[in-house]
Amino acid sequence: xxxxxxxxxxxxxxxxxxxxxxxxxxxxxxxxxxxLSGTHVGCEHGVCGACTVxxxxxxxxxxxxxxxxxxxxxxxxxxxxxxxQTELHPIQQAFHEAHGLQCGFCTPGFLMxxxxxLKENPNPTEKEIREAISGNLCRCTGYQHIVExxxxxxxKKD
Amino acid sequence: xxPASFDYAAPNSLExxxxxxxxxxxxxxxxxxxxxxxxxxxxxxxxxxxxVDVNNIxxxxxxxxSNGELHIGAMTRQRRLERDPLVKARAPLLHEAxxxxxxxxxxxxxxxxxxxxxxxxxxxxxxxxxxxxxxxxIQSNRDSRWVAAADFFKGLFTVDLAADEMLTEIVLPALPxxxxxxxxxxxxxxxxxxxxGVAAVVTLDEKGMCQDGRLVFLNAxxxxxxAKQASGMLRGQMLSPKLIDESATLAAxxxxxxxxxxxxxxxxxxxxxxVLAKRALKTALERAH
Numbered sequence: 001x002x003x004x005x006x007x008x009x010x011x012x013x014x015x016x017x018x019x020x021x022x023x024x025x026x027x028x029x030x031x032x033x034x035x036l037s038g039t040h041v042g043c044e045h046g047v048c049g050a051c052t053v054x055x056x057x058x059x060x061x062x063x064x065x066x067x068x069x070x071x072x073x074x075x076x077x078x079x080x081x082x083x084x085q086t087e088l089h090p091i092q093q094a095f096h097e098a099h100g101l102q103c104g105f106c107t108p109g110f111l112m113x114x115x116x117x118l119k120e121n122p123n124p125t126e127k128e129i130r131e132a133i134s135g136n137l138c139r140c141t142g143y144q145h146i147v148e149x150x151x152x153x154x155x156k157k158d
Numbered sequence: 159x160x161p162a163s164f165d166y167a168a169p170n171s172l173e174x175x176x177x178x179x180x181x182x183x184x185x186x187x188x189x190x191x192x193x194x195x196x197x198x199x200x201x202x203x204x205x206x207x208x209x210v211d212v213n214n215i216x217x218x219x220x221x222x223x224s225n226g227e228l229h230i231g232a233m234t235r236q237r238r239l240e241r242d243p244l245v246k247a248r249a250p251l252l253h254e255a256x257x258x259x260x261x262x263x264x265x266x267x268x269x270x271x272x273x274x275x276x277x278x279x280x281x282x283x284x285x286x287x288x289x290x291x292x293x294x295x296i297q298s299n300r301d302s303r304w305v306a307a308a309d310f311f312k313g314l315f316t317v318d319l320a321a322d323e324m325l326t327e328i329v330l331p332a333l334p335x336x337x338x339x340x341x342x343x344x345x346x347x348x349x350x351x352x353x354x355g356v357a358a359v360v361t362l363d364e365k366g367m368c369q370d371g372r373l374v375f376l377n378a379x380x381x382x383x384x385a386k387q388a389s390g391m392l393r394g395q396m397l398s399p400k401l402i403d404e405s406a407t408l409a410a411x412x413x414x415x416x417x418x419x420x421x422x423x424x425x426x427x428x429x430x431x432x433v434l435a436k437r438a439l440k441t442a443l444e445r446a447h
Binding site: 001002003005021022023025028044045046049052055058059060061063064065066068069071113117130131132134135 | 159160161162163164165166168189192193196197199200201209211213237260261262263264266267347348349
């Protein structure tokens with residue numbers, strides 16, 4: 001086994017210090033070491049988007065980044081979105097109201113892709129929404145209700 | 159799938175990174191954005207004994223202009239280039255091509271140098287640097303040299319880099335006056351690898367005749383494919399729709415070497431190449447005026 005490396009990082013505002021093997025993927029670190037199983041692992045090669053998390057505020061695939069690379073950085077996972085156990089983040093609320101999920105496996109990845117997207121572009125067109133979610137696969141919804149959810153939260157529901 | 163075990167180092171300086179690579183040679187790999195390397199490691203298509211992570215080398219992350227040329231550090235992230243006003247103004251071809259590089263989440267990590275050094279024949283950025291006549295800075299701790307982008311690509315995933323060398327800077331020359339550029343590609347879904355794509359560069363003289371033209375294709379051979387006959391026939395001519403059609407046809411039928419794959423036959427790729435080359439030349443011509 002390769003030498004362990006000490007890492008110190010912030011996840012959802014909380015600081016963690018861990019020893020990790022270099023080959024440990026960030027997604028597996030979040031799930032298995034920190035118990036944050038909201039980040040889902042689908043394809044493990046950067047195609048499906050289920051493992052999307054925020055790295056210093058930008059959406060990245062946590063399955064094609066090593067945990068050791070997150071040393072000194074800020075991570076946000078889906079667990080960091082809701083303000084409390086009873087109050088959903090507006091984008092989560094919109095997914096709930098617009099029926100933007102069925103099985104829910106892809107949902108954390110969609111949410112973490114959409115949070116920075118809507119911050120940068122609060123009033124997206126449908127084309128921009130579809131382009132923004134092009135890196136996230138959903139095998140249930142056909143995407144229509146996901147797009148509706150984004151329009152809802154962007155105040156653009158017709 | 160999980161990667162095989164490896165040792166890891168993340169030096170803060172280029173010098174330290176190059177020293178590690180010189181020491182370990184082919185047993186070590188540089189880790190740039192990792193958006194192609196880590197998937198390959200996850201599948202164990204790639205195994206290495208040492209990974210030299212160059213993401214902490216801040217000195218390789220920059221975009222600046224000098225004597226009209228655009229200097230881009232190899233570790234500059236694609237997403238930064240996509241948003242950079244200097245890139246938009248000085249290298250519109252790069253600005254136009256970058257959003258076609260995979261998905262936003264990938265571009266947030268992926269770097270320009272990583273993509274060029276990886277040399278995937280379906281990648282956009284190698285095509286852009288060849289089309290723009292870029293020069294690439296190659297460094298090791300024993301030497302520093304420049305190589306023309308056109309000479310850098312040696313074959314499938316193969317480039318002109320020795321075991322102790324690293325691509326550190328990309329320099330895009332200023333576009334000549336009356337030059338228009340265009341990038342178009344066709345993929346089955348947004349962000350997928352393109353089935354075919356092409357960059358066109360057209361420079362006109364004062365009378366509106368074509369002084370120089372270039373057509374470079376992706377996924378049309380073992381690396382970025384510069385269709386020299388097709389662009390040669392444009393030189394010194396007025397670019398009529400007929401001539402554009404003939405040039406695109408020549409490139410698609412005689413010059414490109416598409417290999418075909420499960421999604422598209424070589425014949426279909428040639429069809430796409432002709433249609434896309436016509437569109438790219440027409441757009442570049444409009445922009446040159």
